Amino acid sequence: MGLNQTAIFIDAGFLLSLGGHRAAGTTLRSAFTTHYESLVRGIIQTVKQNSGMSNLRVYWYDASKDGLFTEQHKRIGLISGVKVRLGRISYNGEQKGVDLRLALDLVGVARTRAASVAYLVSGDDDLAEAVEEAQDLGMKVVLLGVAKSESRLGVASVAEHLALTADSIETIPDQLLDVAFTRVIEWDQEHSEKSAIVFKAASDSDDGISEVRSTVPTPAVMAQKSSRQKSVEPMSYADVVYSSGSGRQGYQGNAVYEQKELSVAEEIGGKVAESWLALTTQAEVLELLADKPQLPLEIDRTLLKDCAQVLGEWTTDQQKIRRVLRSAFWEYLDRLM
Structure with missing residues (x-):
């Protein structure tokens, strides 16, 4: 050489x-x-x-x-x-x-x-x-x-x-x-609650998202939402250590193994929603709602990459896992309403 x-x-x-x-x-x-x-x-x-x-x-x-x-x-x-x-x-x-x-x-x-x-x-x-x-x-x-x-x-x-x-x-x-x-930021409950108000207002509006674009939550509304949302806790899967073990018989042949994967995927979907909501703007919340249930490419890629970090690329390629990830993302936001 x-x-x-x-x-x-x-x-x-x-x-x-x-x-x-x-x-x-x-x-x-x-x-x-x-x-x-x-x-x-x-x-x-x-x-x-x-x-x-x-x-x-x-x-x-x-x-x-x-x-x-x-x-x-x-x-x-x-x-x-x-x-x-x-x-x-x-x-x-x-x-x-x-x-x-x-x-x-x-x-x-x-x-x-x-x-x-x-x-x-x-x-x-x-x-x-x-x-x-x-x-x-x-x-x-x-x-x-x-x-x-x-x-x-x-x-x-x-x-x-x-x-x-x-x-x-x-x-x-x-x-x-x-x-x-x-x-960038720790989980911010106040910011998440403010975005959640926009999410709910846009979802409930009879005239659609356009009516909410100029809406700014009042302190009274914020206080009301805060008291209603104390049960929504930040999620974390940082401590999830997933191991297939030596006795794995295949994805379709082990219902317990599959259920563990689906549970982890559900938790990941909620975690991504939590992180996104804590960092997003009200305008971005409205844009997300305009295309519901379709997710923006950045969010969808994040769901798949985060899942691959925990469960591996092969598991994340399963359509059932991908459906759970996307559903869990929306379900987390829906729980804030």
């Missing part, structure tokens, strides 16, 4: 979901703040300590509308040693082209011998072939993940095939994640 140095490849969606969930208990972007400079520099330092080598470059992969740089992407791109590579967000909210760009860059760096070791921050099984090709060209590929003790792999949300393909697995220090990701 040529130069004795590293290159770091970061799937931003993967990393931000894990870091945000650790800090705020949800992948909802508005629920946490990411300190990008600290995060990138901390990862570079972690790689240097692990490898003893200097770093060629950090490749940061994300998606945006029409593949254009947002202000956030510009800020990340201005960090020394970072190159931002953007895919596109499709009509249905999915990332397009991100994995392809990462795979091409990984193989390209290996082919040109610009680095001898790649550190990959991703868990996507689709990258396994690119990893193997880079290895065939003489590059060592190390997975850099977020520690999860209850996972058999020791890291969160990494496909087993990708883990088996990589040369080794290292973890990002917990201290770095605690510094780089910060919860």
Whole structure:
């Protein structure tokens, strides 16, 4: 191999979901703040300590509308040693082209011998072939993940095939994640109650949502709602540790196992609704109601990502689980009425 140095490849969606969930208990972007400079520099330092080598470059992969740089992407791109590579967000909210760009860059760096070791921050099984090709060209590929003790792999949300393909697995220090990701706000009952008033008023209005757009709750109404809603407590699934055990006979063959999954999914749906309501504006509540029962793409993606963090990608792909997640989101809001 040529130069004795590293290159770091970061799937931003993967990393931000894990870091945000650790800090705020949800992948909802508005629920946490990411300190990008600290995060990138901390990862570079972690790689240097692990490898003893200097770093060629950090490749940061994300998606945006029409593949254009947002202000956030510009800020990340201005960090020394970072190159931002953007895919596109499709009509249905999915990332397009991100994995392809990462795979091409990984193989390209290996082919040109610009680095001898790649550190990959991703868990996507689709990258396994690119990893193997880079290895065939003489590059060592190390997975850099977020520690999860209850996972058999020791890291969160990494496909087993990708883990088996990589040369080794290292973890990002917990201290770095605690510094780089910060919860925006604790559960705010007063704010949630105010949004709930708008939710109820819009739902009850004979003339529809348009009548409520200029409505501002009075202190008297707020006090009345507060006394009526004291029974609604914040939900938390942060302590849920889910394990399939060694005796699992399959999703359809174990009713008890399935019921536990559905119960966890229901709790997650309520937690996402709670987090969203505590951080949203009255205008956003009205927009949500206008499309009921359809959920905005951001909320729907958050439900699926949060569920995958607890139950795994395969379980979250089950339609029954997805229906429970979405129903629980609406049921939480309905209970506030």
